Amino acid sequence: MPEYEIGFVTTEQDVNHCQPFQKPNLEALETPLRIEMALDYLEKSGALTGLKSIRSKEATLEDVFVVHSPYLIDTVRLMSDLGCGYLAESAYASADLLFSSLCAVGGALAASREILSGGSKHAFALIRPPGHHASTSSPGGLCYFNNVAIAVKHAMQDESIKRVSIIDFDNHFGNGTAEIFYADPSVQYISLHEYDYTSLGIGHYEEVGYGEGIGTNINIPLLESTSDSSYSAALDKIVKKAVMSFRPDIIAVSAGYDPHYADPVGNMDIDSRTFWKIGSTIRSLVDSLKLKGSFWVLEGGYNLFTIGPSIHGSLSGLKGESMPRLQDQIEREICEALEEGNEEVIERVLETVSPFLE
Numbered sequence: 001m002p003e004y005e006i007g008f009v010t011t012e013q014d015v016n017h018c019q020p021f022q023k024p025n026l027e028a029l030e031t032p033l034r035i036e037m038a039l040d041y042l043e044k045s046g047a048l049t050g051l052k053s054i055r056s057k058e059a060t061l062e063d064v065f066v067v068h069s070p071y072l073i074d075t076v077r078l079m080s081d082l083g084c085g086y087l088a089e090s091a092y093a094s095a096d097l098l099f100s101s102l103c104a105v106g107g108a109l110a111a112s113r114e115i116l117s118g119g120s121k122h123a124f125a126l127i128r129p130p131g132h133h134a135s136t137s138s139p140g141g142l143c144y145f146n147n148v149a150i151a152v153k154h155a156m157q158d159e160s161i162k163r164v165s166i167i168d169f170d171n172h173f174g175n176g177t178a179e180i181f182y183a184d185p186s187v188q189y190i191s192l193h194e195y196d197y198t199s200l201g202i203g204h205y206e207e208v209g210y211g212e213g214i215g216t217n218i219n220i221p222l223l224e225s226t227s228d229s230s231y232s233a234a235l236d237k238i239v240k241k242a243v244m245s246f247r248p249d250i251i252a253v254s255a256g257y258d259p260h261y262a263d264p265v266g267n268m269d270i271d272s273r274t275f276w277k278i279g280s281t282i283r284s285l286v287d288s289l290k291l292k293g294s295f296w297v298l299e300g301g302y303n304l305f306t307i308g309p310s311i312h313g314s315l316s317g318l319k320g321e322s323m324p325r326l327q328d329q330i331e332r333e334i335c336e337a338l339e340e341g342n343e344e345v346i347e348r349v350l351e352t353v354s355p356f357l358e
């Protein structure tokens with residue numbers, strides 16, 4: 001039995017990378033204040049009581065090579081030396097970029113190693129910059145190195161880890177993570193995200209994987225302004241079923257808090273009650289399937305006042321506590337047409353992925 005139920009990872013050094021503050025731009029919202037404000041709230045609210053505090057160091061460039069091409073790593077290094085410049089859409093450089101990115105990877109690695117070593121059953125890494133939009137050779141969308149993918153690849157070097165499920169609940173489709181594992185039968189990627197059915201971009205439910213990886217990519221493309229109840233239905237009807245069928249050894253979580261109704265970047269309509277439900281669902285999956293544990297890495301979440309309560313919700317669910325009453329939980333109007341639309345989306349996803357599930 002692990003000594004602790006939950007480990008909480010913060011980086012040893014300050015992560016100072018931030019994108020240019022020319023306004024108006026959304027990139028400036030991915031700021032060091034996200035970590036500071038979240039930590040301040042979590043400490044004052046008592047959400048960290050009883051958790052094991054873990055301080056992580058920066059990763060090495062060799063650690064990053066398990067996922068990324070020399071081209072991407074060299075580009076990040078050179079642009080960081082330059083101290084400014086445009087790498088890709090919503091991905092600008094600063095002088096702190098390389099060091100900050102390596103610190104984020106180091107946090108994700110510390111969380112996964114905590115599970116593998118049996119120190120804690122679950123671990124949460126409060127890190128930035130986020131990673132799930134970074135693919136093998138391309139940064140983008142505020143992401144440079146794919147923290148969760150790198151930690152998963154390292155975890156799989158451990159003999160006891162043959163299969164991993166990644167659950168990504170960030171508002172946006174984790175195109176980088178999906179691409180990295182698209183043909184890999186040993187990694188299941190499940191993403192709940194906002195989807196625009198008028199322009200049909202990537203992240204559609206018909207993208208199910210490739211070659212030996214067919215059936216291991218599960219996209220749940222929800223409508224704009226999706227409510228807590230539709231997220232709940234997607235978790236109960238698809239996520240639980242998919243993970244129980246895949247039977248991973250551990251669960252990795254891309255924890256994005258930008259589907260919060262008050263987030264300035266995401267357009268969904270949920271609050272900390274859904275983030276509690278996600279924590280609770282993952283805890284019960286780990287217990288019922290007798291898995292080694294779960295590790296979580298922070299992705300998005302840009303409202304400085306709701307990121308703390310949102311993470312609080314997840315940690316409470318993961319601890320097995322009943323749903324806490326938090327100040328961001330307010331009653332909001334439910335749109336019946338939207339609920340029906342999402343019911344149909346969930347049915348279509350189930351129809352598409354069921355042939356691959358036992």
Ligand SMILES: [Zn+2]
Nearest residue numbers: 170171172300
């Ligand atoms: Zn996002």
